[in-house]
Amino acid sequence: MALTDQSTRIRAGEELDAAIIDPYLKSQIPGLTGEPRISQFPGGASNLTYLLEYPEQEFVLRRPPFGHKAKSAHDMGREFRILNRLNAGFPYCPKAYVHCTDESVLGAEFYVMERVKGIILRSEMPAELNFDAGQTRTLCESFIDKLVELHKVDYQACGLGDLGKPEGYVQRQIGGWSDRYEKALTPDAPLWEPVRAWLKDKMPADHHKPGIVHNDYRFDNVILAPHNPMQIIGVLDWELTTIGDPLMDLGNTLAYWIEAGDPPPVQLMRRQPSNAPGMLTRQEFADYYAERAGIEIKSIDFYYCYGLFRLAGIVQQIYYRYYHGQTQDKRFAQFVHMNKLLEQMSLQVIAQSQL
Template sequence: MALTDSSTRIRPGEELDANRIDPYLKGQIPDLEGTPTISQFPGGASNLTYLIDYPGKELVLRRPPFGHKAKSAHDMGREFRILNQLKDAFPYCPKAYAHCTDENLIGSEFYVMERVKGIILRSDLPQELALDADATRTLCKRFIDTLVELHRVDYNACGLGDLGKPQGYVQRQISGWSERYEKALTPDAPRWEAVKDWLQTNMPADHPTPGIIHNDYRFDNVILDPADPMQIIGVLDWELTTLGDPLMDLGNTLAYWIEADDPAPIQRMRRQPSNAPGMLTRREFVDYYAERSGIEIDNYDFYYTYGLFRLAGIVQQIYYRYFHGQTRDKRFAQFVQMNALLEHMSLNVIGRSSL
């Protein structure tokens, strides 16, 4: 199917040397033959993702971005471990084959995993899928069900009990993202002082049942089966995964969830088809998640506002690299305006909140 996610030419400054990578991969993965061609997947704004195409086998390579980056945000070994140890309990994880710690090979650590070929939904639903509102609603609910399924995984049984520290998670996220935001400030960026104060004042206790949280769960990190696009067959981008409050993870996902009646400036920020006829609204999303997870949610405004602030922190970290000339990717030039819009959205939520 033409809708299968495709790679393209590598962006300038982000090239990989096939002659250096090929011997390493052949020493780690059996039955590789020939010389690979390398291309790049255009999506994503953090870790870089490449297609390593051998005759008869396709691999995906993940490496950190070039330039300034948070020390803990691009741990290739950690992501490699998560994929391998979580896969049995959560079969949407791609199989990871090799983790290279020798930074001399390509200038950083990296890992290589299987390519899960499928459809990735980006800004709009492709017309070729011919999904009516009822089918879209069903797909949306399956998207939420998969998140609930992840949050229910027994992380101790997977050997991932040391992945994070659930106790004090909410407090650490608010203070941690505040600190990271300050470190990534540029002269043209908003300060977010009122929002940070509100989050600190209205912080709830940690949910009593922590779980594995993805921290970047959205439709463009989900792979649909080309033979049956109503089925989810993969979940990508595990770099931020940890143990913590599942409602904070819900807030992260809500921050990306732009619905049909959001104003035009917000619509221009949309990166997934969450506005399509049949998609749940944010309120319906929360209610359905609560129903399927059995978790009562009485302070939705806090989690949504936290998600918006955290997203602004990620956006600003990326913009910092662009501002200081550490990346030439022109997509990032407007990220400071996106940051300002996220602050405006947060202030609107706070202004209407009953908290």
């Protein structure tokens, strides 16, 4: 059990008052007894995530960061609704129990869901798992299978037909991320002009059947079964989920997928063990996805390049806050170098592309 994702003590200024949350939850969830033990999960740069341990049941509470009132960026109700409805068609997302819109309770909206207890992989494969290359490949294929399964979910049957607008999705993503990137530019950041022009020129039509797009599908957002770590039992972080072209979601995931043969500077960006012996390469990942999805992907170049540009946009938005003194987190000082590296990776894709 030492491998299961652990919560820690609560960070200063982010305390959760048990005297307030306990009676509220008991008024909403029948049968709760005892007092909750409250701790905090250390990950996540966006919403705050807490573990509430009752004698017979464990819950996870999610709320926006303190002091941030931009509801559109931390829409608790939207995430609650996705979990509540999607679970019927995709049983790997946690069940959502309570959504509180009364900000007088905790000072912000929040929601409470079940805790799915298991293993979450970070940058390195844990030695305790003792996986050989064959087991790692099985895990990798299972990871892709879940993405394919998500993209095949009948979102209309789940009551999520109004979650997004699939028509024109590809064009909106390219234009939207270009606009967001320009707004986050700093004097030391690359302009990405050749890449942005290429993406606009090579943009495919919306000919793929629309599906649920997770928008942040990585190994550190999936939960592995404690007693069978090759089995995925949960998928987390539905904050960015929408309806769109599934291959754009594949591109997002490939942008995070740093393989064993990538050069050392690229390896420094890795946040998951995608380089471990047995893990598929990006091309093998896409080929396996296409086979399982029953589609043909003639080239992943556009989707991978889009994923890299989108990731650079996210990185630059964070760096912009650091550059202008809106955050003092020293980790973000290096993000402009990550942005430049992502541009070089994109230019390399374009130089070798047959599109």
